Amino acid sequence: MPSRIKLLTLILATVLQGTAIAAQPSVADLDAQSRAAGNRKDIAVRIGERVFATMWPAQVLQVEANDMGGHVVVGLHVSGVKFHDPLTRAGFNREIAALVAQAFATEAAAEEVDVWVTVPISVGKGVIVSGDLAKPTTRNVYTMSALRGVRAVGNTFVDEDWAREAFKKSP
Numbered sequence: 078m079p080s081r082i083k084l085l086t087l088i089l090a091t092v093l094q095g096t097a098i099a100a101q102p103s104v105a106d107l108d109a110q111s112r113a114a115g116n117r118k119d120i121a122v123r124i125g126e127r128v129f130a131t132m133w134p135a136q137v138l139q140v141e142a143n144d145m146g147g148h149v150v151v152g153l154h155v156s157g158v159k160f161h162d163p164l165t166r167a168g169f170n171r172e173i174a175a176l177v178a179q180a181f182a183t184e185a186a187a188e189e190v191d192v193w194v195t196v197p198i199s200v201g202k203g204v205i206v207s208g209d210l211a212k213p214t215t216r217n218v219y220t221m222s223a224l225r226g227v228r229a230v231g232n233t234f235v236d237e238d239w240a241r242e243a244f245k246k247s248p
Contacts, residue, residue, distance in 0.1 A: 105129040109140070117142040117149065124151060124183045133172055134162040135194070142184070149186040153177070157194040157218045157239060166244045177223045187225065194219035196239060218243075 109125030120142035128137050136159070141152035153176050164172070173192055180190045195215040204212050218239035 103130075112137075112139045113141075114139055115141040115143040115152070117144045120144075120149065120151070120184050120186070124180050127179050127183050128153070128176060132161055133176070134160045134164045135169060135172055136161060137176065138195075140180075142187075148188055149184065150189045150191065151180045151184065151187045153180065153190065153192045155192060155194045155219075157196040157243060160243075164244060166240060169244065173219075173221065181223075181225055189222060189224050191222045192220065193217050 105126055108129035109122045112129070113121035113125055115121055121140045124142065125140040128140060133155075136156040137153060138156050139152075139154040141154070143150050143152075155173075155176075177190045177192065181187055194217065196218050198214055198216050200206060200212055200214055206212060206214050217234070218236040219234065221233040
């Protein structure tokens with residue numbers, strides 16, 4: 078019996094030596110693939126690989142990239158609840174600025190980066206939440222658009238009630 082085990086061990090070792098073991102994809106790679114959206118998923122995945130490599134205090138839910146007649150627009154969807162770490166308003170603004178900067182740095186063709194932060198809306202039992210008659214299940218509490226090469230961030234909307242509540246527990 079021991080010689081049989083030695084023989085099987087030797088065979089297994091020989092087979093494994095000749096077999097290349099593929100590297101496991103990182104969590105960032107898996108998130109980038111599964112959370113990519115838009116008609117340019119290749120761009121969304123590239124940006125996602127970089128964005129999802131960091132554990133942001135406010136979680137990035139999705140990266141979207143769309144090409145509209147040669148104009149590439151990137152969208153970053155961020156959660157406005159259950160922050161991974163406490164955030165101040167200034168810290169949140171720094172995170173959004175860093176996300177936008179990473180998107181532009183990763184994709185040279187991106188002309189615009191839009192960010193929207195959402196919170197869930199409570200819906201009653203039996204309410205239609207998909208299809209033509211769907212009731213919304215989230216609402217925007219922060220939106221902004223940034224154009225490449227424009228220093229100031231434009232078109233910003235902040236729900237002040239959300240901001241007071243979201244950042245009140247933060248230092």
